Amino acid sequence: MAYEELLEDPVIQKYLHELVGPTGMPVAAAPPDGEVTDEELAEELGLDLNDVRRALFILYENDLASYRRLRDEDSGWLTYLWTFQYDNITEKLEEEMHRLLDALAERRDYERNNEFYLCEQDSIRFEFGEAMEFGFECPNCGGQLVDMDNDRLVDAIDQRIEKLRAELNRPPESEPEAEA
């Protein structure tokens, strides 16, 4: 098996699981050295060939596997030889960190610029405008909507944004990089 050290990282395991799902996980979690066919993998792992193919294709779509086709001279059948390309995983996760950072920044603005009301019974949150339309009564249960403080959410978002920026070496947008 290749990439053993990489696959010890629980976040990387989670990432692969998210991509290929539980049925594909045996394929994703045990990348062989060198090239392998889908049939070989299915036999080795004791899995349904279609499940193996599905997992390989998802990995391919995410740049984590590649294949080349060989034609058998006698039978004319095509064989797919797969190579796992897990060297790309760290770059992919870096990209995910950037995407998460962008989303957090957008969400923080939304959280800061809106007031929220909560139905404590149903745990549903409404923006101020919505709450007003409903006369500050929950459209679901009719209960009273109460003013909701989102400071804790905003704090948690702020902290994670700061950590991500430091880790990714991305300066805050509001403060230009080249300050003299």
Next chain:
Amino acid sequence: MAEDLTDDEERGLELITREGGIHQSDFWKELDVSSRKGSRIVESLEEKGYVEREDTVYEGHNTYLIEPVLDPADLDFSMLMAGDMLSPFVGDEEIDANSDKFSQWIMSLAYQ
């Protein structure tokens, strides 16, 4: 830190990484070495692939902006997690900052 670096280079790389980027004209002053020595340190770090330089104008003169080269393998990927939830944008092409999945992720971040 890396083993193929001299003490001065290591100090220099530490400074560049800490600052996230620094102008060469500030670099040698901060490091308390001559400008010539400073530029030798940066050249060596660049050659070994630890930093990148680009031409820039800073305080009215030409200099370099030195930035660290990040190896994605050194990143702390746990920042994608909130509790035991992975970033909901993994595997999705679109980013919806107001999706329910992201709300759950943020709740987990705030109240884990």
